[in-house]
Amino acid sequence: MLVPLLLLWPISIAITYLVAKSIANQPFDRELDDRVQVLAQQVKEIGGKVVTRLPNSARDILRADDLDYVYFQVLGPHDEYVDGDRDLPAPVDEEKPPAWTVQFRDDLMRNSEVRVAYTYVDLRKTQSGQEAAGEPRLALVQVGETLDKRAQLANQIIKGVILPELIILPVALALVWFALSRGLSPLVELQQRIRARRPDDLSPIESGQVPEEISPLVRSLNEMLGRLSQSIQMQKRFIADAAHQMKTPLAGMRMQSELALRQTSWDEIHRSLEQLSKSSESATRLVNQLLALARAENQTPNATPLVPLELCELVRNVVQEWVPTSFKQQIDLGFEQPGYPVMVLANPTMLRELINNLVDNALRYTPAAGSVTVRVRANEEARHALLEIEDTGPGIPAADRAHVFERFYRILGSNVEGSGLGLAIVREIAQQHEAEVDIFNSPRSRDPRFPGCLMRVTLDMQQRPAFIEDIG
Incomplete structure (x- = not known):
């Protein structure tokens, strides 16, 4: 130095x-x-x-x-x-x-x-x-x-100047060295305390023994350690929950396979294989949901920048992919859109994942002969684009609406198979788009037993390009 x-x-x-x-x-x-x-x-x-x-x-x-x-x-x-x-x-x-x-x-x-x-x-x-x-x-x-x-x-002038420098310079170096050593000693002690920590020790650093000049740095490090500790705890809980959720379909698959091995009747073997197929589908869906959630959490604006896209076209294409499923479940799946393009700034892949999860969730909880309506609206005054998925299912009680976006959360009394990750994925993707997700009862429901559910995603609306204006 x-x-x-x-x-x-x-x-x-x-x-x-x-x-x-x-x-x-x-x-x-x-x-x-x-x-x-x-x-x-x-x-x-x-x-x-x-x-x-x-x-x-x-x-x-x-x-x-x-x-x-x-x-x-x-x-x-x-x-x-x-x-x-x-x-x-x-x-x-x-x-x-x-x-x-x-x-x-x-x-x-x-x-x-x-x-x-x-x-x-x-x-x-x-x-x-x-x-x-x-x-x-x-x-x-x-x-x-x-x-x-x-x-x-x-030479006389140089001697008169340099000779005092030869005396002053070592003294100055010694004083500077002493001052720096005294000033940096708290930092050295802090470095030694940090190095002596265990790898899993994320507790806050004691700021009482550090110089006042670096107290803001220590506070910032403590805040970062707090966020890191919280993130690690969430990851641990997520891994534990995922392992627990995977046990059910894997245990079912093992039980059905062992049962099929003991059966001698072809009918019993066929039923066991059908149950084995359902368990594998459940496990596959859970794994896909876990991967989707991991992708959503790892998306950053720098890695995958948001681009302008036309919301109506994207939603219409997603709804068309779910039409065969709605026919199979005897549910009326509809789509409504305004008579003009609605532009938003989004990641097309992630926004498609959000829409897929909302439509899948609505179709799973809507009984046969019910209806699911996917709607795109625009609030011109507030410059908001509104994506709504409305169903005639049992709805979500007000007490559970704050918890349904948590990982693996399931509403008590629900007999519908699911992973409990769909709305967690929706919330993660919405946060990356600075969007809001709200839950309401369906305004068109007439059956008190099935109040229905209206999921609304609010995104910022972008200015439509001139050539789209001409087409619209």
Whole structure:
């Protein structure tokens, strides 16, 4: 965790070195500027010849330096040598800067790095200081020095900055390490307590010994553990209930098969095989319902997104599949729809499963000569699509309506075979579609013994596309 701080140290040294060089250059550049200005004022043109009025004492002062070598050079308008060091390199400016403007550059002189200040002197100025007419005649004046003093000053600046850093940095690292260790110790203890837990221990984490800053995180983890514990308990109950429900058809199948093996009469064997076939059908239906419920619970909007679909067409196709069953049970199965399309946002496979379970439930509980009506309506004001399944069966008592959506719940006194999972599947699919499922008595029932049942599923209605509007 301290590696970033250690990486900052060489970066800091590099930046300090660059800043120190810049600081060291400033005073020496000003001194070079003064020297080149003084030398430029001594350059004159007399009788068409460029000369320097520089006495020997001035030359000694110009070159006087304890550490660095100082060089100077004066060149005429045609780059002819006038005075100074002949081998001092000339500037490589494509365009000459204005006269009397001092410029700086870095160069090499006798295999040593030098800092050079140079300027151009306008020779047209007369002794009175006025410029003469005509093209400018520029003489080059430059003064250079080696970089020993600059390097010495930069090193002194770096030493003055870096040496304290060498002392401060270890102290800072130690303080940061100590502070982080003290600050993270509650987290380390929390980590150790969590690691020491049994795999099946989903009890809440004690939040009294954790820092206040991570208390929201611990509360969120406790909420997640609570939901996970509840989900696991539900799965355990579901597995236990499923195993219990599977025992009945499997035990019946075993008993009928053993009975058939002991029979000698073909009629008795035939009856045993018929019972065995019914038990296998019951077991198959239970397994299919369990698989359907598992699929419904594992559906997520990201895995299977909802798509726009026309509800009337889907419901009509499902009802047509149940017509042979209704004929067999002598039940009048009808379908009603509005005269225009009803669009909803749904998962077609899951919504078909919901409709199948509601129709199957109605046909199972409706006696012979009864009726089941599947209806699609639209509430334009509330923008709701209504799917209704109405039957003339015994209905669902008000006290049981809150429990019929629970897994394996069966109404007492009901002699109809079933798994007790159909309405649980309906509720799960409805929740994924943000739909509501309501139970009412049938408004068309006239027999008090059979008040009937009206199951209503309310979904959000979508805007009909323009081409459907034209067809409708």
